Amino acid sequence: MTNVAQPFVLTLTCDDRAGIVAAVTSQLHVLGANIVESSQYWDRATNRFFMRIAFNPSGETSADLIERGLAPVLGQFEMQGRLIDCRKPQKIVIMISRFDHAFLHLLYQIRVGWLDAEVVAVISNHDDSRETAAWAGIPYHFLPINRENKKKQEDRIFAIVQETEADLVVLARYMQVFSDDIAGRLFGKVINIHHSFLPSFKGARPYHQAHEHGVKLIGATAHYVTADLDEGPIIEQETERVSHAMSVEDFVAAGRDIESRVLARAVKRHLEARVMLNGRKTVVFA
Numbered sequence: 001m002t003n004v005a006q007p008f009v010l011t012l013t014c015d016d017r018a019g020i021v022a023a024v025t026s027q028l029h030v031l032g033a034n035i036v037e038s039s040q041y042w043d044r045a046t047n048r049f050f051m052r053i054a055f056n057p058s059g060e061t062s063a064d065l066i067e068r069g070l071a072p073v074l075g076q077f078e079m080q081g082r083l084i085d086c087r088k089p090q091k092i093v094i095m096i097s098r099f100d101h102a103f104l105h106l107l108y109q110i111r112v113g114w115l116d117a118e119v120v121a122v123i124s125n126h127d128d129s130r131e132t133a134a135w136a137g138i139p140y141h142f143l144p145i146n147r148e149n150k151k152k153q154e155d156r157i158f159a160i161v162q163e164t165e166a167d168l169v170v171l172a173r174y175m176q177v178f179s180d181d182i183a184g185r186l187f188g189k190v191i192n193i194h195h196s197f198l199p200s201f202k203g204a205r206p207y208h209q210a211h212e213h214g215v216k217l218i219g220a221t222a223h224y225v226t227a228d229l230d231e232g233p234i235i236e237q238e239t240e241r242v243s244h245a246m247s248v249e250d251f252v253a254a255g256r257d258i259e260s261r262v263l264a265r266a267v268k269r270h271l272e273a274r275v276m277l278n279g280r281k282t283v284v285f286a
């Protein structure tokens with residue numbers, strides 16, 4: 001299924017000044033583009049300007065022609081720009097450990113057409129989901145990790161991402177910490193679902209941590225992966241009320257649905273180029 005609603009998306013960021021929107025939209029008009037959605041945000045604290053424009057090209061205008069036509073405007077405002085051709089599904093690699101609820105939810109959302117993506121590989125440090133991947137017709141890479149082989153296995157992960165030309169890596173409850181090296185090499189291309197309402201309860205066993213603290217809300221957070229565990233720029237979050245009468249197992253059960261929804265929304269927004277990095281934060285044009 002292709003995303004015909006918004007064939008091309010242009011994202012821009014630069015220091016704010018007058019005339020940016022006029023210059024960009026005028027040049028797109030000159031290039032024959034018909035704008036279907038436009039969002040912008042000025043971060044007062046940093047004076048950074050962010051813009052997302054979705055448009056239909058005229059006739060057989062190529063991405064190269066658009067990029068060449070926009071280059072003078074991007075140079076004039078010293079913009080960092082990115083042009084995404086959304087006419088074909090983007091490729092994702094999904095990484096999992098034992099819990100597969102978020103993984104299965106992604107497959108379902110792709111099957112029903114809500115998520116416009118192609119899963120080009122599943123990578124896991126456990127063999128539990130091999131049959132699920134085979135049923136879905138997706139190549140499965142079983143890469144168990146330990147202290148001794150971590151570098152070799154992470155090089156294999158990186159190679160799979162490169163060989164499949166994946167646009168995004170999704171950690172769907174993948175429970176191994178990425179080394180600083182691969183986290184840096186893939187920065188901005190890896191989304192993780194953490195099973196807590198960050199910044200509370202980073203690290204392992206967040207539901208146990210939350211239960212120990214007697215919280216009245218649990219949650220899930222989708223964020224970009226960085227070297228600092230569960231500290232990456234937040235993309236999407238959701239919470240749900242819990243009570244004193246609930247066990248940790250009740251927290252885990254309630255959390256499964258939240259984690260699945262939050263991760264799927266974050267992946268969708270990333271693939272539609274609605275998420276822009278803003279320092280340690282993000283701008284999300286919902």
Ligand SMILES: Nc1nc2c(c(=O)[nH]1)N[C@@H](CN(C=O)c1ccc(C(=O)N[C@@H](CCC(=O)O)C(=O)O)cc1)CN2
Pocket residue numbers: 171174175176177178179180183192193194195202203204224225226227228229230231232
């Ligand atoms: N460099 C990063 N790597 C990973 C991140 C991240 O933000 N930065 N997110 C995690 C996912 N995660 C929580 O969401 C998480 C995964 C693993 C652990 C952890 O302590 N793992 C232990 C081993 C656990 C096991 O194998 O049973 C460990 O690796 O020592 C905490 C949080 C994914 N990676």
